[in-house]
Amino acid sequence: MSLADDLYRETILDHYHHPRNQGALEDATVKTEGVNPLCGDEVTLYLKVDSDAISDIKLEAHGCSINMASGSMMSEAVLGQSLEQAMSVAGVFKNMMLGGSQETALPEELEDLEALQGVRKYPVRIKCALLPWNTLLEAIETSRAKGEDHQE
Amino acid sequence: MKAFDLEQVRKDFPILSRAVNGKPLVYLDNAATAQKPACVIQALTNYYEHYNANIHRGIHTLSEEATSAYEAVRESIRDFIAAPCLRSVIFTRNATEAVNLVAHSWGRTNILPGDEIVLSAMEHHSNLVPWQLLASERGAKLVYLELTESGEIDLQQAASVIGARTKLVAVTMMSNVLGTIVPVAELAKLAHAAGALVLVDGAQGVPHLKTSVTELDCDFLVFSLHKMLGPTGVGVLWGRPELLEAMPPFLSGGDMIGSVWRDRVKFNELPYKFEAGTPNIADVIASGAAIDYLNRLGMDNVRAHEIELTKYALNRMKELDDALVYGPLDANKRGGVISFNFADVHPHDIGQILNESGIAIRAGHHCCQPLMRDLKVAGTARASFYIYNTKDEIDQFLEALQEADKVMGHVACR
Ligand SMILES: Cc1ncc(COP(=O)(O)O)c(C=O)c1O
Numbered sequence: 001m002s003l004a005d006d007l008y009r010e011t012i013l014d015h016y017h018h019p020r021n022q023g024a025l026e027d028a029t030v031k032t033e034g035v036n037p038l039c040g041d042e043v044t045l046y047l048k049v050d051s052d053a054i055s056d057i058k059l060e061a062h063g064c065s066i067n068m069a070s071g072s073m074m075s076e077a078v079l080g081q082s083l084e085q086a087m088s089v090a091g092v093f094k095n096m097m098l099g100g101s102q103e104t105a106l107p108e109e110l111e112d113l114e115a116l117q118g119v120r121k122y123p124v125r126i127k128c129a130l131l132p133w134n135t136l137l138e139a140i141e142t143s144r145a146k147g148e149d150h151q152e
Numbered sequence: 153m154k155a156f157d158l159e160q161v162r163k164d165f166p167i168l169s170r171a172v173n174g175k176p177l178v179y180l181d182n183a184a185t186a187q188k189p190a191c192v193i194q195a196l197t198n199y200y201e202h203y204n205a206n207i208h209r210g211i212h213t214l215s216e217e218a219t220s221a222y223e224a225v226r227e228s229i230r231d232f233i234a235a236p237c238l239r240s241v242i243f244t245r246n247a248t249e250a251v252n253l254v255a256h257s258w259g260r261t262n263i264l265p266g267d268e269i270v271l272s273a274m275e276h277h278s279n280l281v282p283w284q285l286l287a288s289e290r291g292a293k294l295v296y297l298e299l300t301e302s303g304e305i306d307l308q309q310a311a312s313v314i315g316a317r318t319k320l321v322a323v324t325m326m327s328n329v330l331g332t333i334v335p336v337a338e339l340a341k342l343a344h345a346a347g348a349l350v351l352v353d354g355a356q357g358v359p360h361l362k363t364s365v366t367e368l369d370c371d372f373l374v375f376s377l378h379k380m381l382g383p384t385g386v387g388v389l390w391g392r393p394e395l396l397e398a399m400p401p402f403l404s405g406g407d408m409i410g411s412v413w414r415d416r417v418k419f420n421e422l423p424y425k426f427e428a429g430t431p432n433i434a435d436v437i438a439s440g441a442a443i444d445y446l447n448r449l450g451m452d453n454v455r456a457h458e459i460e461l462t463k464y465a466l467n468r469m470k471e472l473d474d475a476l477v478y479g480p481l482d483a484n485k486r487g488g489v490i491s492f493n494f495a496d497v498h499p500h501d502i503g504q505i506l507n508e509s510g511i512a513i514r515a516g517h518h519c520c521q522p523l524m525r526d527l528k529v530a531g532t533a534r535a536s537f538y539i540y541n542t543k544d545e546i547d548q549f550l551e552a553l554q555e556a557d558k559v560m561g562h563v564a565c566r
Contacts, residue, residue: 003508008501008559016560017496039500040517040530062530064500065560122504 006118007125008065015112016065021075025058030143034135036127041067045135049143053082059132066116066125071132073112083140090133097126155453162540164189164445175510178545183328183356183489183536184514185378188442192381195441199434207433208407208424222433225440226423232443233354233373234364235390239422242389242396243431247355248278250374250389251322253402253426254351255282258372259320261400265291267319270348272297272305272334273526274327277519279353279374283322297323297339299526303330303479311342318348325357325368329518329532330479331462331486333361340369349395355379359538360458360487362451365390382442383435389426396422403428454539458488461537465490465546472553478532488537491518497560499533505556511549 025031025046034043041063048056057079061071074093078086092106093113097120106114119129162168165187170177179187199221205214207222230241244250259282263269269283273296287294295313300306305323314321321343326333334357340350351372354363358373359380365373372395377386391399401408401419408428410418419425446454463483469475474495480486493499499515506513516531517524524531535549 003505004559007504013560038516040521040524042530064498066500068498125500125504128500 006121009115009118011112011115012065012069015069015072019059019061019068019072021058021072021079022060023058024060025056028056028058030139030146032135032139032142034131034138036063036067036131038127039064041128041131043067043071043132043135045132045139047136047139047143049083049147052084052147054078054080054086061132063131064125064128066119067128067131070116070129073116074132074136077110077113078136083143087137087140090137093133094130097129155456156449156539158457158540158542161449162542164191165540166190166193168540172510172512173508178509178511178548180535180537180541180545180549181512181514182538182541183379183518183534185384186359186381186538187540188381188383189445191445192383192438192441195438196383196434199437204434206430218433218437221437221440222431225436225443228440228443228447229388232363232447233358233388233390234366236366237393240391240393240396242391242423242426243436244374244387244389244426245385245432246378246387247353247374247376248387250387251279251351251353252282253389254372254374254391255286257399257402257426258349258395259283259286260290263287263290263292263319266317267292268295268315268317269293270295270297270310270314270318270321270323270343272323273299274303274330274332274520274523275322275324276328276353276355277521278355279322279324279351280522283320292319293317299330299332302481303327303332304485305332305334305339307335307338307342310339314339314342314346314348316346318343318346320349320351322351322353324353324355325363326360326487326489327479327520328356328489328536329491329520329523329534331489331491332479333357333485333487336368336370344369356487356489359446361455371395377435377439377442380442381445382439385432385435386439393422396426401425401428405429407431449539457539458537459483461541461543461546462486462488462490464543465535465537465549468546468550469553471550472557474557475553478527488541489534490536491532491534493529493532494557494560497556499531501560502533502553502556505559506549506552509548509552509555511552513549 028046029049030047032045044060046058057075059071119125167187203214203217205218207219226241230238343350349371352370354373354375358375373390378384405428410420476493478491503515514534
């Protein structure tokens with residue numbers, strides 16, 4: 001196996017060179033920052049949440065190929081999803097990355113994410129792949145907390 | 153004629169014969185830590201096999217042997233940094249601990265509200281965060297020496313910030329990111345004229361440059377032995393004896409005391425006042441073997457070898473269209489540390505691809521986040537050289553960099 005098969009698969013490089021949903025979101029309802037203090041990767045995640053669903057998502061990311069690609073794929077995977085669904089996708093992804101050596105088959109709509117499985121062989125890089133997802137989970141939590149405030 | 157026999161030197165380092173990912177190891181991460189020659193490893197096992205004992209106070213043979221071996225290294229270090237007296241050479245765990253010792257002990261008794269501590273914009277977190285904490289505790293202010301375009305100290309700007317309010321100038325001797333060699337003696341002149349002290353972070357400088365505390369004209373010097381062929385776990389603080397005498401202890405407990413009563417204590421004399429508890433005896437002793445090794449090569453030769461490698465590498469890196477190299481471009485003004493970035497490839501990816509060829513470099517912020525912010529990058533890739541590196545290894549490094557450019561670029565190029 002070579003690095004190009006494991007880590008730098010075409011799908012990953014495509015997302016790295018052409019990251020989707022990049023930039024700031026003017027009318028975001030939540031903005032969450034994530035950093036990886038060890039390597040300095042940074043991501044700012046903007047969500048627009050309408051009636052418990054992600055109606056828009058953007059990221060400002062500065063990181064390595066794995067980090068950028070993971071964030072880009074994530075934005076595609078959760079755009080339009082309910083917060084519940086987005087959390088479940090994040091759960092599936094984290095399981096795939098942290099769940100040992102078994103290859104995980106993902107549902108068709110999450111196929112791109114499978115390309116990141118190779119990263120599991122490079123433990124130090126798993127953190128890079130997880131950063132956008134952990135930031136997403138934090139953003140969802142913040143959004144929900146805000147929602148509860150409003151209801152009170 | 154070669155200043156030293158490079159082939160022989162390489163044979164002295166057992167680790168250099170290992171393979172990584174099926175390729176011979178090319179170790180270019182020396183600014184993080186250096187590899188250890190067999191004599192250092194042997195000094196460790198020899199101590200544990202033949203004279204392991206706690207030092208000082210023991211009257212049995214093992215303890216006497218261990219004590220005299222430990223104290224002999226203090227003398228080697230004194231000589232290595234041309235320090236006038238032995239009692240101002242203090243062993244710590246690493247350079248970081250030595251900075252903390254000064255920040256706590258000297259800093260808390262001498263830094264007052266409104267005082268200024270001057271740092272360079274390229275300090276390692278180890279010579280930055282302790283001063284930040286001290287400044288916020290004491291109501292003092294941090295002031296920075298800004299860098300020129302080429303990453304050098306601007307002495308004119310330095311003269312404008314070092315003044316009546318300055319209590320301390322704490323600077324690195326050589327940047328672990330840019331390689332820049334800092335004109336410490338010039339800064340010391342400014343500092344002393346203003347009545348301030350100078351602490352030099354020699355973590356990068358001492359392993360690579362012939363060092364004399366009198367020539368540097370500094371008041372404190374800190375460094376770590378693991379970056380100069382020694383084992384991990386040993387650092388040194390050198391300080392002017394009159395300053396150290398006046399400073400309260402940092403850590404307290406056994407060994408640092410003269411006499412203890414139920415309600416009071418009289419501290420031990422220097423250097424023991426600052427060496428509380430059982431020290432890292434084995435690693436200090438093995439550090440002596442590292443110092444002897446460097447002395448046998450001669451620090452002038454070490455420097456000459458590194459200038460040659462750096463010149464060669466900087467030259468060859470010009471072949472890479474997309475590479476941006478940081479720091480001074482004149483190898484005589486810098487150490488063997490080269491930080492760089494590619495336009496479109498993240499340093500992590502460079503590091504990963506190089507590792508595939510058995511080449512160890514470092515990627516990230518190198519514990520210099522403020523400098524990274526100034527450079528407007530999240531991190532850099534960094535190759536750093538030492539006595540056992542060769543031009544052939546630099547060629548392999550270049551080849552792998554070209555490969556990295558290809559692996560990462562191939563989608564974009566299509
Ligand atoms: C310039 C500089 N200062 C301080 C340190 C800290 O050294 P240590 O971690 O051994 O305390 C380093 C090591 O990375 C360094 O490069």
